[in-house]
Amino acid sequence: MxxxxxxxxxxxxxxxxxxxxxxxxxxxxxxxxxxxxxxxxxxxxxxxxxxxxxxxxxxxxxxxxxxxxxxxxxxxxxxxxxSPPASGLHPIQKAIVEEGGLQCGYCTPGMVISLKALLERQPCPTREETEEALCGNLCRCTGYEGLLRAVAKVSTQDSDVSDNQQEAE
Structure with missing residues (x-):
């Protein structure tokens, strides 16, 4: 052959x-x-x-x-x-850990990838936009509330940074 x-x-x-x-x-x-x-x-x-x-x-x-x-x-x-080893966790990874968005961890890499893409496209997504971004990812352990809280947390941090930058101008 x-x-x-x-x-x-x-x-x-x-x-x-x-x-x-x-x-x-x-x-x-x-x-x-x-x-x-x-x-x-x-x-x-x-x-x-x-x-x-x-x-x-x-x-x-x-x-x-x-x-x-x-x-x-x-x-x-x-x-x-x-998040290369020298750089520490990406903000969405850190927020997922802090908000209890993982349990066994098997689905976590795919979730992080999907959420990173969402946040790059839409820094302050709505809950509905976040749910849509995750529609191709299944989690059998924790559900999605921790992930939704993590996105809201990162979005709020980004929003606070943007607000502070606009106030400084």
Missing amino acids: LETTIGLQCILNGDPLSYAVSPTRRLLDLLREDLRLTGTKIGCEVGRCGACMVLVDGHPVNACLLMAYQCQGRTIETIEGV
Whole structure:
């Protein structure tokens, strides 16, 4: 059998990546098995749970549904890229911990990715916008109230910073 590979060049967590991938390799498998970025979780494998959520050009995408070669020339961010070890927790991660938005933690990386994308797009989202942003993420342990409180907390902090900056002007 003839094994074919495709050259993949993209940006992964801020760094250039050049990798030969099989045309049948999913992004999820490339990340977890080849690159050992195991923060992106395997869940349903059919795009319904959000455990494998990553950002592709700033948009949340299920890595189980995306072939690796489809990332050619794109920017990919995994949970490992959200808060590199030297930088501490991202504000949404910190708020999730403080507001009790996690329990077992399995869904947390996908939730963080989805909420980070929401907050970058809409710094002060409504409850309805937050619920919509999380509609592709399932949590079986804690429910969503802690996550909703975390987004409200981060939004309030961003709003307070914006208000203070406007007052200074």
